[in-house]
Amino acid sequence: MATEPTTSFEPGTLVHDPATRRVGEYRASDGPYAMLRPVGGGREWQADPAALTAATPEQRLSAGVRAANERAGRSTWGSADLGRPPQPVPGCETCAELAGLRRNARAESDASAVTDADVLMRRHQRAEHDA
Numbered sequence: 001m002a003t004e005p006t007t008s009f010e011p012g013t014l015v016h017d018p019a020t021r022r023v024g025e026y027r028a029s030d031g032p033y034a035m036l037r038p039v040g041g042g043r044e045w046q047a048d049p050a051a052l053t054a055a056t057p058e059q060r061l062s063a064g065v066r067a068a069n070e071r072a073g074r075s076t077w078g079s080a081d082l083g084r085p086p087q088p089v090p091g092c093e094t095c096a097e098l099a100g101l102r103r104n105a106r107a108e109s110d111a112s113a114v115t116d117a118d119v120l121m122r123r124h125q126r127a128e129h130d131a
Contacts, residue, residue: 014039014055014063017047023055023063040067085114086121089129095121 009015009026016023017036024036024045033046039060055063085102088095098121105113 009034009052009054014060015047015052016055016059017045018051018053019047020045023059026052038067039063040071085118086125088121089125092129094124094128098124 011027013026014023015026015034015036022036022038022045024038024047027035027037027044029035029049030046032049034049034052035044036047036052037044040063088099098117102114102117102121105111105117
């Protein structure tokens, strides 16, 4: 079901901009343009108000997920590279124990336990190894 374009939105309304294929929060009109802000924040952009449509539930959900993923990608935890599992420090008994827990979790295909072991190792390394 297609939504008809409209030229009037309340501030805060999520709208779809077909020119950029993005969903944004309607902020205000500025001359001949509508000002939109990305879901989750960011730099505003100008859009043709006559082309905007109210965002569908699917478009709103997709924009929300994209914003959450962007926030997660920008976040850091100390200097840790969250894309790679932490490596045990040679000679550290605690690191070796946590690496063993992770190895066992992988062998059992328990992704949650693998993540738990990674989190515990990162915490330990920050506290004990200044990592």
